[in-house]
Amino acid sequence: MKRIAILGSTGSIGTQTLDVISHYPDLFAVEGLAGGYNLSLLAEQVNQFKPKKVSVATKSLADELKLMVPSSTRVYYGEEGLLEVAAGTDADYMVSALVGSQGLRPTLAAIEAGKDIGLANKETLVTAGHIVREQVKRRGVKLLPIDSEHSAIFQCLNGESMKNVHKITLTASGGSFRDRTREDLQHVTVEQALQHPNWSMGAKITIDSATMVNKGLEVIEAHWLFQLAYSQIEVLIHPESIIHSLVEFADNSIIAQLGNPDMRVPIQYALTYPERLKTPTASLNLAQIGKLHFREMDYERFPCLKMAFESGLAGGTATTVFNAANEAAVERFLKGEIKFLQIEDIISDALDKHVLVSNPDLEQIMEADAWARVAAKRIN
Structure with missing residues (x-):
């Protein structure tokens, strides 16, 4: 047991x-x-x-x-x-x-x-x-x-050698506002931002999905989980959230993990690995779905994802500040203190003002985290 x-x-x-x-x-x-x-x-x-x-x-x-x-x-x-x-x-x-x-x-x-x-x-x-x-x-x-995307990569890598991995692709639903232009986002409400099209998640993660911060955090997490360079990590918009992520190998073969958007599948796999047991989830019916769609990631449309890659490449306390500034900004948005697009402005300003520590210990990480939260609350 x-x-x-x-x-x-x-x-x-x-x-x-x-x-x-x-x-x-x-x-x-x-x-x-x-x-x-x-x-x-x-x-x-x-x-x-x-x-x-x-x-x-x-x-x-x-x-x-x-x-x-x-x-x-x-x-x-x-x-x-x-x-x-x-x-x-x-x-x-x-x-x-x-x-x-x-x-x-x-x-x-x-x-x-x-x-x-x-x-x-x-x-x-x-x-x-x-x-x-x-x-x-x-x-x-x-x-x-446990995240569905990282679980998918983990499953695709079973029995494979990491030296044969060319790149991984994390799929993104696009969040609540995937079909809206940046002009459309000027006056969106908290209630609108919390209406995720595919997944049932908490408020903070749902907002992060709409800004694409969540995918940025997943990119950084994937770097550490699978020990891959950021140049080997890509993001693809996939509105249906059926393909949870995929791996391309040196011979250009691609292995993907598919399933209905139900978190109980990756949760159970993490609990029972390497065994697989029956789940209470619905079986995937591809014929019923009919079509799957994909879009290239637009980093101008989703600047928070671009900032995540940049923070990851900078290393050190940059990723700490990226995360902490976002947490503080999302909290302000949920309270109605700022507009939706100000979330990305606050993250950007905090990163610009931060003095990077390249190889921080835990105390320095916590100091950077605290600094970013204070800074994010002051930025308008």
């Missing part, structure tokens, strides 16, 4: 991970759960899966949760709680499904504790990829991708 801890259990990936686990109660046991502010859902999860440890965002929520769950479940809160669930349980596998750079420290703690990682928190590798890779190698743990 595989023992699982989940960071971000009340979010989109977390709830779908628990759904996968619920179909195989003989194979999985939940040791720890960390939610945020959704107390009622977290209490339901605790009462169903009976983890030994659980964490919430604040002390007041923790006090309230203690009255809603069995006394055998220990309740924590804040960053200490995240670290406790990540590294302080008997879990041998930790699913990192937090949104944003808050996932970095607990993921590093889980790696240090010798736990295999199912990674859905792309910001962990974006902000500190060199540190994460070094710790994974030193501790000898597995780092398995």
Whole structure:
């Protein structure tokens, strides 16, 4: 039986991970759960899966949760709680499904504790990829991708030698505004931005999909996951989200991974690798779909993706600033403080003002992250 801890259990990936686990109660046991502010859902999860440890965002929520769950479940809160669930349980596998750079420290703690990682928190590798890779190698743990695109690449590479890889292509749906011009984007609303055409995701990731920041973060994550140069990573718009990504080899052969847009497939594969089990998802019917469409990426239309590549090539703290400035800008957009297109302006300004640290340690990364957030809140 595989023992699982989940960071971000009340979010989109977390709830779908628990759904996968619920179909195989003989194979999985939940040791720890960390939610945020959704107390009622977290209490339901605790009462169903009976983890030994659980964490919430604040002390007041923790006090309230203690009255809603069995006394055998220990309740924590804040960053200490995240670290406790990540590294302080008997879990041998930790699913990192937090949104944003808050996932970095607990993921590093889980790696240090010798736990295999199912990674859905792309910001962990974006902000500190060199540190994460070094710790994974030193501790000898597995780092398995959960994002559909990286899972697709991982599956396409099964049994292949990396020296034979020519390039990888990450597919992108194009997000909520893929068919709108930049002129059309001048006055779009938060509600419009949150209407993703294919996937059911949290608010922050849905906005990132519309700006193409999410794909930029995935590009940087792919660089670290598969140890590929940025010149070997491409992005292709694929509106249907049926081909999740593909690999081209030295002989020009291309292997792609296809499936309906349902995150439970890559989640389950990360949990059961190298085995494949039945899933509750629908089978893909290509005849019913009929046609698949593709468009070349327009980096003028989606400047955030261009900035992601540039940040990755710059290296060091540039990717940390790219991510942190975006998190702060998206938060401002969701609150109605700025317009949609100002998100990219804020990221660009923060990158321009940042003094790069080429080979940062964890403290320098956290300093760059904090600086970028302050800067992004001041930029109009």
